[in-house]
Amino acid sequence: MVMxxxxxxxxxxxxxxxxxxxxxxxxxxxxxxxxxACITVCPADLFVPLDDGSxxxxxxxxxxxxxxxxxxxxxxxxxxxxxxxxxxxxxxxx
Amino acid sequence: xxxxVCLSRLPDPKTVEVDPITGExxxxxxxxxxxxxxAAALEIALELRAPGDRVTALTVGSEAADSVLRDAxxxxxxxxxxxxxxxxxxxxPLVTSLLLATALRTEGLPDLVVCGARTLAGxxxxxxxxxxxxxGWPAVTDVLELSLHAARVHFQRRLGRGGRSEGEVTLPxxxxxxxxxxxxxxxxxxxxMRAERAAIPVRHLPDLGLSxxxxxxxxxxxxxxxxxxARPREVFIPDSHLPPHERAAQITSAGIAKRSGKxxxxxxxxxxxxxxAFLAEQGFLDRSA
Amino acid sequence: xxxxxxxxxxxxxxxxxxxxxxxxxxxxARAGLKVLLIERGEYPGAKNxxxxxxxxxxxxxxxxxxxWEQAPVERHVTRRELALLSPTTSVSLDFxxxxxxxxxxxxxxxxxxxxxxxxxxxAQAEAAGAFVLNATVVDDVLxxxxxxxxxxxxxxxxxxxxxxxxxxxxxxxxLARKVGLQRQLRTHELxxxxxxxxxxxxxxxxxxxxxxxxAGVAREYIGAVTGSVHGGAFLYxxxxxxxxxxxxxxxxxxxxxxRAYELLEAFKAHPSVAPLVRGGTLREYSAHLxxxxxxxxxxxxxxxxxxxxxxxxxxxxxxxxxxxxxxxAIQSGRAAGDAAIAACERREFSRDTLSKYLDxxxxxxxxxxxxxxRHAPAFVNSERLxxxxxxxxxxxxxxxxxxDGNRKRKLLxxxxxxxxxxxxxxxxxxxxxxxxxxAYLW
Numbered sequence: 001m002v003m004x005x006x007x008x009x010x011x012x013x014x015x016x017x018x019x020x021x022x023x024x025x026x027x028x029x030x031x032x033x034x035x036x037a038c039i040t041v042c043p044a045d046l047f048v049p050l051d052d053g054s055x056x057x058x059x060x061x062x063x064x065x066x067x068x069x070x071x072x073x074x075x076x077x078x079x080x081x082x083x084x085x086x087x088x089x090x091x092x093x094x
Numbered sequence: 095x096x097x098x099v100c101l102s103r104l105p106d107p108k109t110v111e112v113d114p115i116t117g118e119x120x121x122x123x124x125x126x127x128x129x130x131x132x133a134a135a136l137e138i139a140l141e142l143r144a145p146g147d148r149v150t151a152l153t154v155g156s157e158a159a160d161s162v163l164r165d166a167x168x169x170x171x172x173x174x175x176x177x178x179x180x181x182x183x184x185x186x187p188l189v190t191s192l193l194l195a196t197a198l199r200t201e202g203l204p205d206l207v208v209c210g211a212r213t214l215a216g217x218x219x220x221x222x223x224x225x226x227x228x229x230g231w232p233a234v235t236d237v238l239e240l241s242l243h244a245a246r247v248h249f250q251r252r253l254g255r256g257g258r259s260e261g262e263v264t265l266p267x268x269x270x271x272x273x274x275x276x277x278x279x280x281x282x283x284x285x286x287m288r289a290e291r292a293a294i295p296v297r298h299l300p301d302l303g304l305s306x307x308x309x310x311x312x313x314x315x316x317x318x319x320x321x322x323x324a325r326p327r328e329v330f331i332p333d334s335h336l337p338p339h340e341r342a343a344q345i346t347s348a349g350i351a352k353r354s355g356k357x358x359x360x361x362x363x364x365x366x367x368x369x370x371a372f373l374a375e376q377g378f379l380d381r382s383a
Numbered sequence: 384x385x386x387x388x389x390x391x392x393x394x395x396x397x398x399x400x401x402x403x404x405x406x407x408x409x410x411x412a413r414a415g416l417k418v419l420l421i422e423r424g425e426y427p428g429a430k431n432x433x434x435x436x437x438x439x440x441x442x443x444x445x446x447x448x449x450x451w452e453q454a455p456v457e458r459h460v461t462r463r464e465l466a467l468l469s470p471t472t473s474v475s476l477d478f479x480x481x482x483x484x485x486x487x488x489x490x491x492x493x494x495x496x497x498x499x500x501x502x503x504x505x506a507q508a509e510a511a512g513a514f515v516l517n518a519t520v521v522d523d524v525l526x527x528x529x530x531x532x533x534x535x536x537x538x539x540x541x542x543x544x545x546x547x548x549x550x551x552x553x554x555x556x557x558l559a560r561k562v563g564l565q566r567q568l569r570t571h572e573l574x575x576x577x578x579x580x581x582x583x584x585x586x587x588x589x590x591x592x593x594x595x596x597x598a599g600v601a602r603e604y605i606g607a608v609t610g611s612v613h614g615g616a617f618l619y620x621x622x623x624x625x626x627x628x629x630x631x632x633x634x635x636x637x638x639x640x641x642r643a644y645e646l647l648e649a650f651k652a653h654p655s656v657a658p659l660v661r662g663g664t665l666r667e668y669s670a671h672l673x674x675x676x677x678x679x680x681x682x683x684x685x686x687x688x689x690x691x692x693x694x695x696x697x698x699x700x701x702x703x704x705x706x707x708x709x710x711x712a713i714q715s716g717r718a719a720g721d722a723a724i725a726a727c728e729r730r731e732f733s734r735d736t737l738s739k740y741l742d743x744x745x746x747x748x749x750x751x752x753x754x755x756x757r758h759a760p761a762f763v764n765s766e767r768l769x770x771x772x773x774x775x776x777x778x779x780x781x782x783x784x785x786x787d788g789n790r791k792r793k794l795l796x797x798x799x800x801x802x803x804x805x806x807x808x809x810x811x812x813x814x815x816x817x818x819x820x821x822a823y824l825w
Contacts (some may be wrong), residue, residue: 001665002581002651002660002661002662002664002665003564003648003651003652004579004648004665006644009579009644009665009668010433010668012665012667012668013127013667013668014108014109016105018423019277022542025819030650031474031690035637037637038640039636039644040636040637040640040642041633041636043575043644043670044670045642055756058505061289063669063670063671063781064430065575065670065671065672066554066555066672067573067670067672069555070568070569070570070633070672071570071633071637073539082423082557083520084520084537085423085517085518085519085520085536085537085538086423086424086425086517086519088424088430089429089430089669090125090425090430090554090672090739091425091428091429091430091431091432091497091498091621091667092109092122092123092125092498092629092667093496093497093498093499093500093580093666093669094120094122094123094496094498094580094666094669123666125425136775160824206740208761280538280539282537282538282539282540282541283540283541284540285542285544286392286516286518286538288512290514290515290516291514297473
């Protein structure tokens with residue numbers, strides 16, 4: 001199958017999930033943000049807008065690409081880190 | 095005290111991809127992990143270790159399996175040992191447990207063996223019990239918590255449907271712990287560097303005083319049993335001796351009565367007899383056998 | 384258990400086992416130095432994504448003779464295509480060669496799968512004597528009186544000292560920014576690449592792309608493929624899979640509120656691409672950032688006790704004609720390694736000593752390439768080149784090749800008319816011709 005949904009794409013990637021998130025979003029700051037570039041830019045679609053105006057981040061399937069970090073316009077809204085060594089995405093590409 | 099931990103390196107089931115056309119597993123996409131229950135066993139062993147105690151990690155496998163022993167060294171295991179017969183592809187639980195038990199004997203028996211209760215994705219959980227059988231030691235399976243009191247281990251086991259049971263066992267013993275019993279610590283930098291450089295000792299069959307013939311267990315044979323049939327079920331009939339309002343109450347509750355279990359107490363022999371009798375009664379055992 | 388500080392000391396600590404890091408570790412280890420190569424993935428390559436074509440096979444050949452005979456390579460690239468797409472049309476420049484420099488060793492370039500290739504390359508550094516430490520994140524450097532004297536890993540007792548730190552920690556390059564060598568990157572300097580590896584039978588690939596044996600093709604696309612988003616796409620042939628993806632300027636994705644993976648789907652559905660991928664199976668989806676701005680985003684490359692190489696140094700040449708990174712990563716990693724060797728010989732690790740790194744980058748044409756093409760990245764990402772000219776080329780060609788009984792126009796009037804149709808203005812075109820000239824010609 002060549003044409004795939006985003007969910008099907010994500011199923012092909014492998015993640016070793018750590019107990020604690022490596023990227024932490026400050027929902028208060030996100031409530032004030034009108035740009036919300038993270039939501040569209042994330043290639044894994046991990047930023048979810050909530051009804052109360054804040055943003056939820058699901059760290060488990062993160063590619064660690066850094067896009068959200070660079071597009072974020074709210075000072076301090078995003079605490080960005082790589083996962084601990086050995087955790088996170090593992091590409092195989094074979 | 096000496097504690098032995100048995101580890102296994104396994105393909106992560108999430109990475110086992112089967113080609114839909116050829117039906118073959120694509121080995122190039124498979125990633126391996128330390129079996130999560132074994133990781134919990136390792137953590138428990140490290141937590142039990144008092145000053146002067148030693149934790150030894152063992153595995154059965156080819157050179158690739160060294161990775162789980164390095165994981166163990168990285169978090170602080172004192173010794174490691176890999177057991178293998180070259181040219182072998184895989185081992186069945188009978189072989190694995192024989193190799194582990196023999197290695198424990200030749201290296202000097204520990205006081206306690208901690209294993210993972212079962213391997214990821216449908217492991218049978220036989221290995222710990224078979225090791226215990228081989229050593230003639232008691233085995234405690236599905237352990238969630240344990241604590242050491244001199245030569246006795248107090249444990250809590252997980253039963254079905256959220257049940258728990260507690261008990262004590264006198265060492266030496268084999269304990270099989272569940273994957274969520276503990277979370278393996280994260281290795282320190284000196285630990286992981288030391289592990290990376292360590293030479294991993296290996297024992298082959300002659301080192302253990304075994305011959306390849308010793309591993310030739312008959313293959314399991316499968317016979318087709320009777321197809322399952324529906325067991326007769328009693329239809330609810332209200333008790334005619336009861337007064338009408340009680341019968342009405344029985345009917346409106348649709349005859350649902352609390353399911354009950356049966357607790358048998360007594361000496362181990364009596365308990366075993368009771369279990370066999372129960373299984374026979376329920377049609378699981380052939381009485382003549 | 385020993386949880387105390389490790390007292391171990393290395394001559395060289397390399398952070399990141401991508402092509403830059405492994406090259407640096409390889410040359411320094413070969414020189415007999417005590418080298419630590421730290422990788423945060425569970426194996427080298429586990430976090431690494433690119434197209435991927437390794438151009439400049441000759442560069443790696445200098446380090447590891449006949450490397451392609453032992454490395455996991457896919458196909459040697461003998462054919463390149465640059466296509467301008469409109470929604471219905473594709474106009475392309477198709478280059479194909481059996482000239483010796485393309486089909487004979489050391490070849491010109493190879494398609495590779497990074498998790499396999501990077502793992503192999505790091506193993507070469509390990510075989511040369513470098514200590515490869517996986518699954519360990521480096522969070523910061525250790526400083527002493529203005530000198531970088533080691534790194535801080537995210538593990539207990541995680542400080543480790545070394546005379547020279549070579550940061551090859553990729554596009555996000557936390558180390559270069561923490562040390563103040565790199566400024567905060569801007570979203571127009573970065574592109575998000577989303578990629579798929581699509582499994583396809585080897586014989587189908589050969590037939591479909593007219594390839595002999597292990598020859599391969601690299602195609603790049605600009606125009607309607609990314610809609611109004613600035614960017615492009617690529618499609619490379621591997622042995623029994625295709626690597627394809629869409630590269631979008633980060634700022635442009637934000638402005639257009641477009642999702643990169645939807646652009647990827649549109650790319651695969653484009654009439655000129657769909658027949659090439661038909662019947663394939665998705666094997667893996669991935670994403671990564673690309674430092675696209677070239678010369679203007681290259682940081683200060685060294686300071687007391689530290690150098691920066693590879694993507695961390697912004698050394699990815701993205702000009703529309705070239706999208707090259709692995710070759711510059713290897714070149715820069717090697718140059719940093721050579722500079723480290725010289726510093727270790729003199730036991731002197733100041734900025735002045737390490738400036739040899741920059742000399743080597745100049746001598747080996749890395750600095751020169753980026754300087755020469757310093758105007759190209761902005762030109763490639765300009766509005767008109769992205770959207771107007773592909774449309775112009777497509778419509779012009781449609782008109783040029785259309786036979787419908789109407790009068791055939793000569794090229795100049797045809798071009799003029801098409802330009803007016805798509806809304807191009809003559810003075811802008813002249814300006815762009817100048818910009819194109821500045822970017823590519825002189």
